[in-house]
Amino acid sequence: MVGRNVDWRRVGWLAAAALLLGAVIGVGAGLLTLLLYGVEHVMLGYVEGPSMPGPFAVPWIRRAAAVTAGLAVAAVIWYLLRNRTTTVPSVKKAVAGERMPWWQTVVHVVLQIFIVGSGASIGREVAPRELGAMLAQRFCDMFHLERADRRMVVAVAAGAGLGGVYDAPLAGMFFAAEILLADISIEAIAFGLGMSATAAYVAALIKGHHTFYDITAMQPGETPSLMAFALLCGAVCGMAGALFRRGSQWAESHKPGGLALLWQMPLAGALTGAVAIAVPQVMGNGRAAAQLGFSTFLGGTGGPSPSGATQSAQSAAASPWTLLANGDDAASGWLRGLGLPHLGLPHLGVMLAVLAITFAVKAIVTLLTIRSGASGGVLQPGIALGATLGAMLGLLWTLAFPVDSVTACALVGAAALLSASQQAPLMAMCLVMELTEAPIAFFVPVGLAVATSAFVSSWMLGGTARRRPAVRPASSDSVSEK
Secondary structure (H helix, E strand, C coil): CHHHHCCHHHHHHHHHHHHHHHHHHHHHHHHHHHHHHHHHHHHCCCCCECCECCCCCCCHHHHHHHHHHHHHHHHHHHHHHHHCCCCCCCHHHHHCCCCCCHHHHHHHHHHHHHHHHHCCCCECCHHHHHHHHHHHHHHHHHHCCCHHHHHHHHHHHHHHHHHHHHCCHHHHHHHHHHHHCCCCCHHHHHHHHHHHHHHHHHHHHHHCCCCCCCCCCCCCCCCHHHHHHHHHHHHHHHHHHHHHHHHHHHHHHCCCCCCCHHHHHHHHHHHHHHHHHHCHHHCCCCHHHHHHHHCCCCCCCCCECCCCCECCHHHHHHCHHHHHHCCCCHHHHHHHHCCCCCCCHHHHHHHHHHHHHHHHHHHHHHHHHHHCCCCCECHHHHHHHHHHHHHHHHHHHHHHCCCCCHHHHHHHHHHHHHHHHHCCHHHHHHHHHHHHCCCHHHHHHHHHHHHHHHHHHHHHHCHHHHCCCCCCCCCCCCCCCC
8 A cells, every 4th residue: 555655766766876876975985084094194104093093103293293284274275265265064054955066065075184184183074974965966966856855865975974984884874864854764764874884885995994993902791880880971971072062062153264264273283283292192083082092901911801801912002002101202201201101000090190181182172173263073082082081980980890891981981972962872872883893782881871971961951952853953064963
C-alpha cells in the first residue's frame, strides 16, 4: 500500500546524489587532508600522524614564526575576501537557501586548512563541510531538484564533508540530521549515512586510513566504577562545555570586520606562537592536546596497570608525554625540571599541572583565534578540552578506583564535553568513538556521560538549548555548527 505513494524518480535522484555527490565530496575531503599535510611540512617541517601527533620536535622559533606568518597571510586574504567580494555564508545559511559563491568558497576553505597547518588553534572541520555544501548546491542546480530536497541534499553533503575528512560516517550523518536539519527521520538518516559513508570510503582511498587518536592504554572493558565516573565526568564536562560554547559565541560575535582584522589576526598568531614555545600541544586543531589526555598512563611501559591496561613501547614512544620529556627546547626544559621523565604516582601533581595548563591555554588561545577574525571549527578543540579534563579527573579517580584507566576517563570526557559544547549528543558520541576506534562496549559509559553532559549543559544554557526549533536559524560557522 505504501509503495504506491513512493516517488521513484525522486528516490532515484536522491540515491544518485548519495553516491555521485558523496564520491566527489570524498575526493575533496581527501585532497584537503593532503593539503593540510603539505602546509604542515612547509610551514613547520613535520606531518602529523600516529607517531607524531603534534609539533613537539619542531624548534620553538619555527613554531612561533609559522603560526604568526600563517595568520598574517590569512588576515590579508580574508580582509579582501570579506570586504571586496561576495561574502561566503555559513553552512546553515546555505542549507536555508543562501548561495555559496564557488571561487570565494574554495579560497575560504583553503585558508582554513592553511592556518591550521600553520599551527593556529582552531578546528579544520568547517572547510570540508563548506566545500560539501557548495558542491551540493551546484548538483541541485544541475538536476533541478525541488526546494525541499535541496535543503536536505545541502545539509547531508555538509555532513558528508565531515564524515569524509575524519573517516566518520556516523558523525557526518548525525551532524546533518541533528544539527543542520534537526530531523531524525528515516529519510534523513538513510540519505545522510549513505552519502557520508561514500565520502568516507573515497576519502580514505586518497589520504589513507589510520586511527586518529591512540587509546591503546585503556582497560579491557567497562566497570561499575567507570559508570559512576561517567555520571561525575558528564556533569563536570557539561558545565565546562556550556561555558566553552558561550565563549565561542562571544568570540564569534566580536570578530573584527574591517581593517582591525589586519592586525588582530597576526597578533593572535604571535600570542599563540609565544604560548607554543613552552606548550607546543596548544597548536593546531587539537590533536596533540587531546592525545596528551588519551596517553596519560600510570604504570610501566609494557607492563599492566592495576586496571589491566598496558601501554606498548610503540604507543609510549609516540605519547606526547614522552615527546615533551625528550625534547631539547623550552617546552621540555621546564617539564624536565618538574620530573616529567619519571612519571608515576609520586609525580601525579606534575601530570595534573601539565594537563591543567594544556586545558586552560587551549581554551584561551582557541577563543582568541576566533575573536581575531579567523574562520574554522571548534569540534577538535572541544575534544581536546574534554580529553584533558577527563584525564585530570581520571588521575584523581583512579587513586580510589584503580580498576579504571585514565585513558578510559579521557575518552568519556572527550565525548561529554563535545556533546555539551555542540548541543549534539549523538554526533559527539559517534565522532569520538569513530576517531578513537574505541571498543563498542565503551558506548555504554560514553553514552551515559554524554546524556548527563547534554542535560547539564542544556540547563546551564537556558531555554534556547532546551527548546530547539524544527529548523534552526542560521548562525556562525565556528560555533553553532560545531
